[in-house]
Amino acid sequence: MYQTLSTQLEKNIQIITINRPEKMNALNQLMMGELGLAIDExxxxxxxxxxxxxxxxxxxxxAGADISEFLTLSPKQGEELAKSGHVVFQRIEYSPKPIIAAVNGFALGGGCELAMACHFRIASENARFGQPEVNLGLIPGYGGTQRLTQLIGKGKATELMMTGDMITADEALAWGLVNHVVKLEELMPKAISILEKIQTKAPLAVARVVKCVNAAIDKELDGWETEIKEFAACFATADLQEGAEAFIQKRKANFKGE
Structure with a gap:
C-alpha cells in the first residue's frame, strides 16, 4: 500500500514504520503524504x-529531510511545503488516540519535529536529537520552533536551533524532550506496554486529556475553560458510570468508549 512506510496492527496498536533505511529514513514529500494517510487510518x-x-x-x-527536494523550491513552494507538514503533524498532535514516537536513532530536523508532534517520546540509548536546519540556511518548518520551545524551554531551544547541535538521549530525558530512555531492544516493548496500559483506561477520557493538554498551549483557546467543559462532558458518558461503579465495587472497569 505504501512506498515509504510499513504498517502493522498488533493488539489494537498500529505500528507505523518509516521505511527508507537506505536514506536514513529521510522525509520527502511522498512520505509526508503517505504519513498523512496512515494517520487518517x-x-x-x-x-x-x-x-x-x-x-x-x-x-x-x-535523520532529517531529503535535502535534494529543496534545491529548486521557490519561497511560495517553501510556504506550501511547510503548511502541508503542519497539517500532518497537527493531525498527530491532536489525535484522540495516543500516538507514541519510539525513537530508535537519529531524530534530526523533520525527524525531531515528527517525534515532537507525537503525544510523547521514548528513546533508545543511541538516539540523538537536533534541529540542524541552520547548517543549510534554513529554520525548522514543520513546527519545530514552536514545539521544541514548549517542551524544553526558550533558552535551551534557542541554543539548539542556533547552533544546530545534537543532544544525546540522556540529555533529551533530562531536558524533558523524552519520557523514557531504554536499551534499543527494549524500545518497542516499552512503547507497547505503555499503550496497553492506556488501553485499559476510558478512551473518551484519554481523548479529552489530549484536547485539554493541547488547549494549554493553543493561543486561540482558553485551556482552563476547555478543562471545565471537558470535565463536565465526562458526566454524560457511560464510561464515567462504569468507572465509578467499578471503583466502589473494587473491580476492574470495563470501558466501552461510550
Missing amino acids: VYRNKDIKGAIITGAGEKAFV
Whole structure:
C-alpha cells in the first residue's frame, strides 16, 4: 500500500514504520503524504486504539529531510511545503488516540519535529536529537520552533536551533524532550506496554486529556475553560458510570468508549 512506510496492527496498536533505511529514513514529500494517510487510518479504524511511529533499522528514526527536494523550491513552494507538514503533524498532535514516537536513532530536523508532534517520546540509548536546519540556511518548518520551545524551554531551544547541535538521549530525558530512555531492544516493548496500559483506561477520557493538554498551549483557546467543559462532558458518558461503579465495587472497569 505504501512506498515509504510499513504498517502493522498488533493488539489494537498500529505500528507505523518509516521505511527508507537506505536514506536514513529521510522525509520527502511522498512520505509526508503517505504519513498523512496512515494517520487518517488511525483516526478512522475502530480496531486501532493507539499507534507507535518508529524508523526502520537501528540507526535512524528520521535523520532529517531529503535535502535534494529543496534545491529548486521557490519561497511560495517553501510556504506550501511547510503548511502541508503542519497539517500532518497537527493531525498527530491532536489525535484522540495516543500516538507514541519510539525513537530508535537519529531524530534530526523533520525527524525531531515528527517525534515532537507525537503525544510523547521514548528513546533508545543511541538516539540523538537536533534541529540542524541552520547548517543549510534554513529554520525548522514543520513546527519545530514552536514545539521544541514548549517542551524544553526558550533558552535551551534557542541554543539548539542556533547552533544546530545534537543532544544525546540522556540529555533529551533530562531536558524533558523524552519520557523514557531504554536499551534499543527494549524500545518497542516499552512503547507497547505503555499503550496497553492506556488501553485499559476510558478512551473518551484519554481523548479529552489530549484536547485539554493541547488547549494549554493553543493561543486561540482558553485551556482552563476547555478543562471545565471537558470535565463536565465526562458526566454524560457511560464510561464515567462504569468507572465509578467499578471503583466502589473494587473491580476492574470495563470501558466501552461510550
